[in-house]
Amino acid sequence: MPLATTSSSTTPSTRPAANADRSRWGERFRRAMEGRISGEDRMFFTEQLALLLDTGTPLHKSLKTLHSQIRQPKLREVIESLAAEVEMGNSFSSALAKHPEAFSPTYCKLIEASEGGGFMPQVLEELLQMEDRQERLKNTISSAATYPLFMLLFSLAVVVFVLVFVFPKFEDIFSSIKNQLPVTTVFLLATSDLLRHHWALLMPLLAAIILAIGYALHTPAGSYQLDRAKLGLPGFRDIFQQIYLVQLMRVLSLSLEHGVSIRDALIACRNVVRSQPYQSLITKAERDVQQGQGIARAFSSSPHVPTLAKEMLLTGEETGNLARVMARIADYYERKLRQQLDRLSKLAEPTMLILMGLVVGIIVSSLILPIFKLSRVVM
Numbered sequence: 143m144p145l146a147t148t149s150s151s152t153t154p155s156t157r158p159a160a161n162a163d164r165s166r167w168g169e170r171f172r173r174a175m176e177g178r179i180s181g182e183d184r185m186f187f188t189e190q191l192a193l194l195l196d197t198g199t200p201l202h203k204s205l206k207t208l209h210s211q212i213r214q215p216k217l218r219e220v221i222e223s224l225a226a227e228v229e230m231g232n233s234f235s236s237a238l239a240k241h242p243e244a245f246s247p248t249y250c251k252l253i254e255a256s257e258g259g260g261f262m263p264q265v266l267e268e269l270l271q272m273e274d275r276q277e278r279l280k281n282t283i284s285s286a287a288t289y290p291l292f293m294l295l296f297s298l299a300v301v302v303f304v305l306v307f308v309f310p311k312f313e314d315i316f317s318s319i320k321n322q323l324p325v326t327t328v329f330l331l332a333t334s335d336l337l338r339h340h341w342a343l344l345m346p347l348l349a350a351i352i353l354a355i356g357y358a359l360h361t362p363a364g365s366y367q368l369d370r371a372k373l374g375l376p377g378f379r380d381i382f383q384q385i386y387l388v389q390l391m392r393v394l395s396l397s398l399e400h401g402v403s404i405r406d407a408l409i410a411c412r413n414v415v416r417s418q419p420y421q422s423l424i425t426k427a428e429r430d431v432q433q434g435q436g437i438a439r440a441f442s443s444s445p446h447v448p449t450l451a452k453e454m455l456l457t458g459e460e461t462g463n464l465a466r467v468m469a470r471i472a473d474y475y476e477r478k479l480r481q482q483l484d485r486l487s488k489l490a491e492p493t494m495l496i497l498m499g500l501v502v503g504i505i506v507s508s509l510i511l512p513i514f515k516l517s518r519v520v521m
Contacts, residue, residue, distance in 0.1 A: 179244040183217050185273050192266035201262075202228045220244055233257055247410040248393050255401045265400055272392055279388065279476065286483040286490075293494040297501060302337065304505055309334040316512050327508040369418045373446055381486075383446055384479040386420045388472050391451075395468035404431050404464075419446050437464070451475070 187208065194204035205225035212218050220241050227237035235254035238245045249269060256265040309330060316323055316331070323331075337344070358364040372382040393414050397407035408428045412421055427440035438455040441447050451471050458467025 179214070179216055179220065181273060181277060183214055184244060185270060185277075187212070187217065187221070188266050188270045188273070192263050192270065195266070196263040201234060217244075234262075246413055248397065248407075248414060251402050251406055251410050252397060252400055255397075261400070268396055268400075272396055275392065275476070276389070279385070279479070282480055282483055283385070286487040289487065290490045290494055293490075293498065297494075297498050301501060301505070305330060305334040306337050309509075310338065312509060312512075315516065319512060319515055322512075322515055324508060324511050326504055327512055330505065330508050366418045372417070373419055381479065381482060382417070383448065384475045384482070386415050386417050387447065387451060388476045388479065390415050390420065390424075391468040391472035391475075395465050395472060398465035398468070404437055408437075423447075448475075 190208055190211070191204055194207060195201065199207070202225060205221055205228060209218060209221045209225060212221065223241070224234070224237045227240070228234055233254070235250050235257060238253055239247075239250045252265050252269060253262065256262040313331060313334075316327070359368055373379055390411055393411050394404075394407050397410065398404065402410075405428055408424050408431065411424055415421060415424070423440060423444045423446065426444075427437050430440045431437055436459050438452070438459040441455050442452045454467050454471055455464070458464040
């Protein structure tokens with residue numbers, strides 16, 4: 143009886159502690175999610191601010207109105223800060239620049255250019271369109287990669303299941319003809335034994351390998367090699383070139399169209415294109431512009447820019463229509479990228495099915511051939 147009393151008295155005390163831990167972790171997760179401003183949040187802010195300004199509402203009042211409507215805590219905090227800065231007489235662009243986690247240098251530079259020209263609603267609309275295009279491009283890329291990745295993971299799960307739960311049932315049966323087993327059967331039996339009896343060592347080893355690769359890729363040297371590999375792999379080189387070129391040309395076109403200097407536009411692009419070879423190209427273009435040689439020279443000498451884009455940039459610089467030409471380049475390569483990704487996604491399905499068929503065929507033949515040999519031995 144005393145034992146029962148003791149257990150019943152400790153159970154309620156441990157339960158609230160566990161619930162408190164879970165609630166604490168849930169609260170931390172919720173705060174982490176609320177502490178970031180997503181692309182959708184920024185697009186909503188941009189669209190609503192453009193609408194309010196376009197109807198003649200003053201900037202400060204527009205920010206106050208948005209602050210009262212928005213429920214996302216971090217965004218509300220940022221808008222409150224923006225309204226306070228504007229109320230103190232500071233420029234809107236300088237207020238935006240104090241929140242780099244929410245607004246890119248390109249965003250701030252374009253707003254700065256529009257403040258002097260009085261066309262902020264138009265710039266906000268174009269920023270919204272640019273972000274919308276970038277989101278659609280990301281969705282296209284992710285949807286093209288989702289199916290092959292799912293099939294790969296599914297195939298791996300099936301193979302592991304067969305090796306762990308199916309192959310061990312045949313191990314004793316095949317022991318009588320161990321020296322006559324096909325190479326694939328011997329290999330799969332050894333792999334099955336490794337997975338079943340040494341998984342406690344394999345899991346930490348696999349985790350260590352993944353962490354080591356992740357760490358190496360986050361070092362400057364590893365990141366540079368990865369970026370070079372993206373632009374050097376046959377079949378993927380054109381895709382990555384088009385992704386980076388569309389991002390770069392879209393931002394440069396919008397910046398130049400609204401009076402941002404070429405040098406400032408190039409500086410803003412450093413945070414847009416996440417590729418070290420392209421960032422080196424931007425640095426070279428900055429240097430050429432500073433020396434009065436124009437922007438097209440750096441692009442013409444780069445191996446990472448398609449020939450058609452080089453020729454169009456040279457023409458645009460000679461005719462003084464760089465902003466328009468860059469917009470055309472971005473539109474053209476975005477269409478080409480979508481078509482290429484669409485073809486790849488259609489090709490991925492039969493390719494993955496063929497690969498799965500080969501894997502299944504190897505596994506089945508590794509089981510059936512020894513069974514035929516056994517049947518001949520018995521006869």
